[in-house]
Amino acid sequence: MTETKSSEELQALLDAAVDGIIVIDARGTILSFNRSAEQLFGFKASEAVGRNVGILMADTDRADHDAKIERYLATGVPHVIGRGRAVTAQRKDRTVFPAFLSVGAVSGPEPRFVGFIRDMTAARKADEEAHRLQDRLMHVSRLATVGEMASGIAHELNQPLAAIATYAHACDRLLALPDPEIEEVQAALKQIADQAVRAGDIIRRLRNLARSDETVRSPMDINTVIEELGELIQSDARAHGVQYRPELSSGLPQVTVDRAQIQQVVLNLVRNALEALALAQLEASEVVVSTCLNREGEVEIRICDNGPGVDGSIAHRMFDPFCSTKPTGTGLGLPISRTIVNTHGGTLDYEPNVPSGACFLVKLPATRMDQQ
Amino acid sequence: MKERPPTVYIVDDDDAVRNSLRLLLKSVGLTAVALPTAQEFLSSYDAQQPGCLILDVRMPGMSGLELQQQLNMRGAVIPVIFITGHGDIPMAVEAMQHGAFDFLQKPFRDQDLIDRIQRALAKDRTNRAELTERSHVRERFESLTPREREVLALVTRGKPNKVMAAELGVSQRTVEIHRARVMEKMHASSLAQLVRMMMELDEKADTGG
Numbered sequence: 001m002t003e004t005k006s007s008e009e010l011q012a013l014l015d016a017a018v019d020g021i022i023v024i025d026a027r028g029t030i031l032s033f034n035r036s037a038e039q040l041f042g043f044k045a046s047e048a049v050g051r052n053v054g055i056l057m058a059d060t061d062r063a064d065h066d067a068k069i070e071r072y073l074a075t076g077v078p079h080v081i082g083r084g085r086a087v088t089a090q091r092k093d094r095t096v097f098p099a100f101l102s103v104g105a106v107s108g109p110e111p112r113f114v115g116f117i118r119d120m121t122a123a124r125k126a127d128e129e130a131h132r133l134q135d136r137l138m139h140v141s142r143l144a145t146v147g148e149m150a151s152g153i154a155h156e157l158n159q160p161l162a163a164i165a166t167y168a169h170a171c172d173r174l175l176a177l178p179d180p181e182i183e184e185v186q187a188a189l190k191q192i193a194d195q196a197v198r199a200g201d202i203i204r205r206l207r208n209l210a211r212s213d214e215t216v217r218s219p220m221d222i223n224t225v226i227e228e229l230g231e232l233i234q235s236d237a238r239a240h241g242v243q244y245r246p247e248l249s250s251g252l253p254q255v256t257v258d259r260a261q262i263q264q265v266v267l268n269l270v271r272n273a274l275e276a277l278a279l280a281q282l283e284a285s286e287v288v289v290s291t292c293l294n295r296e297g298e299v300e301i302r303i304c305d306n307g308p309g310v311d312g313s314i315a316h317r318m319f320d321p322f323c324s325t326k327p328t329g330t331g332l333g334l335p336i337s338r339t340i341v342n343t344h345g346g347t348l349d350y351e352p353n354v355p356s357g358a359c360f361l362v363k364l365p366a367t368r369m370d371q372q
Numbered sequence: 373m374k375e376r377p378p379t380v381y382i383v384d385d386d387d388a389v390r391n392s393l394r395l396l397l398k399s400v401g402l403t404a405v406a407l408p409t410a411q412e413f414l415s416s417y418d419a420q421q422p423g424c425l426i427l428d429v430r431m432p433g434m435s436g437l438e439l440q441q442q443l444n445m446r447g448a449v450i451p452v453i454f455i456t457g458h459g460d461i462p463m464a465v466e467a468m469q470h471g472a473f474d475f476l477q478k479p480f481r482d483q484d485l486i487d488r489i490q491r492a493l494a495k496d497r498t499n500r501a502e503l504t505e506r507s508h509v510r511e512r513f514e515s516l517t518p519r520e521r522e523v524l525a526l527v528t529r530g531k532p533n534k535v536m537a538a539e540l541g542v543s544q545r546t547v548e549i550h551r552a553r554v555m556e557k558m559h560a561s562s563l564a565q566l567v568r569m570m571m572e573l574d575e576k577a578d579t580g581g
Contacts, residue, residue, distance in 0.1 A: 154457075155430070155457035156457070158457040158478045158479060159386045159388065159389055159457060159478070160388060161478070161479045162389050162392075162455075162457070162478035162479035162480070163386070163388035163389045163391075163392045164392075164479070165479040165480070165481075165482075166389070166392035166393055166395075166396050166479070166482065167388075167392040167395065167396075169396055169399075169481075169482030170392060170395040170396040170398075170399045170482070173396070173399035173400060173482070174395075174398075174399045177399070184395070188392070188395055191388060191391070191392065194388075195388050198388075237432065238385075238430060238431075238432065239430060241430055241431065241432055241433075241435050242432055243432040243433065244432075283433075283434075284433055285432075286432075
């Protein structure tokens with residue numbers, strides 16, 4: 001094989017590659033520029049060869065690049081070589097695009113570097129679209145949960161309203177008595193104010209839950225997240241004739257979560273329990289939501305009931321989409337809940353409760369001190 | 373026997389609703405006992421105490437409808453006014469079918485509730501008066517001799533004295549004496565009244581049996 005032929009074959013090989021392939025020397029001067037690189041960057045090979053590789057980089061990456069080459073040449077310790085990294089590349093027309101760069105080093109008296117560049121625009125778009133759709137789905141399913149709860153919430157709103165009306169009527173009648181007990185009337189007036197606040201709270205929680213369709217994560221106390229649901233869960237539990245009992249451990253580390261999403265998960269699991277309990281028609285049915293810190297340092301939320309539990313025949317596929325035992329269920333509640341917990345770096349699993357019932361276990365990583 | 377003053381029982385698990393109702397009833401001079409659970413009501417309920425019951429339909433533990441069924445099983449006659457947080461028609465129908473006195477949706481006007489309570493208390497008085505009357509009739513019936521009971525059975529079937537005398541193998545004069553004793557012992561002023569008393573006794577035997 002002659003040298004010329006070998007070099008022609010090499011060029012053919014480079015031009016056939018899907019990735020942009022660029023060879024540079026230790027000073028960053030472009031030595032070779034394949035056809036894919038021409039298409040990616042809009043430079044002809046003849047224009048690019050001989051110029052500094054910096055023309056292919058966004059301003060933010062450029063400054064850093066020379067330093068990286070120098071450091072490698074001086075220390076021999078690679079930072080990019082063999083690993084690859086996400087970079088922002090710049091075309092001839094100075095527009096930028098996301099790219100994945102991997103680098104190989106050719107050692108010798110005159111070291112050279114081979115860069116492989118892949119355009120990540122489409123992949124990133126698909127990623128963003130997938131995220132957007134996932135967020136949307138979570139929001140829609142959250143709205144669906146809120147909708148399902150509307151009847152219980154209407155019931156719960158009627159309680160403070162009924163109390164307010166009744167207290168007001170009673171005050172009216174007490175004051176009309178010949179010798180009214182003013183203290184009694186004052187106590188009732190205070191109750192009226194408290195009940196109005198209670199009604200307002202229910203509406204505010206509901207609106208908070210329905211509103212946010214943006215994912216915003218921040219470190220917070222998981223107990224607060226659950227306590228905010230108290231009125232909603234209480235109302236729903238009442239509507240199903242079930243006792244709701246929170247058992248929240250104090251002194252837990254914070255978790256970095258999207259409040260509305262985690263509330264959606266808890267509500268979803270509580271609602272599942274309530275529906276199962278309502279069907280089971282027990283003497284004293286209850287749902288317990290508890291929190292604790294486990295040995296691995298994770299924060300655990302348990303949603304447990306004393307109902308019949310999950311039938312063994314569907315236990316292994318209940319987290320699969322469209323697996324529902326409820327006549328009106330979408331079969332998406334559990335899979336979406338699990339997705340939400342997973343995107344928080346946590347897990348959602350089922351275990352039978354003792355002596356009977358279902359127990360869903362959410363584990364979330366504790367926020368490290370340096371992340372706060 | 374002197375009639376005891378009526379008590380209005382309130383069973384609702386919501387503290388605010390329960391306490392506001394108690395205050396309202398107090399403001400109109402009614403004696404109220406308010407309890408948070410159906411179980412507490414059942415364990416403290418005295419069937420001899422006249423009154424009525426204001427009952428929330430949905431409660432954790434024993435629901436209002438379940439409490440109503442328990443009371444029915446015990447043969448309690450206390451009128452029940454159900455209150456509910458939302459217009460749950462099937463539940464209202466079920467409650468009424470099981471003999472609920474009335475049904476009110478929260479929030480309600482005070483006068484609506486007070487009117488219903490007054491009607492429920494009136495109904496309770498009537499119920500209790502009928503029960504008392506029936507037990508008196510039963511006592512009187514039990515004071516009759518076997519012969520007098522035979523005569524009573526024949527009289528209420530409309531048999532003339534002559535036929536009764538033949539059937540019992542006694543003189544017509546003897547039948548007349550027995551018959552007069554029966555009317556006197558049963559406190560009956562006419563044959564029609566005697567027949568009505570016996571029908572009521574039979575009815576009670578039917579429904580109670």
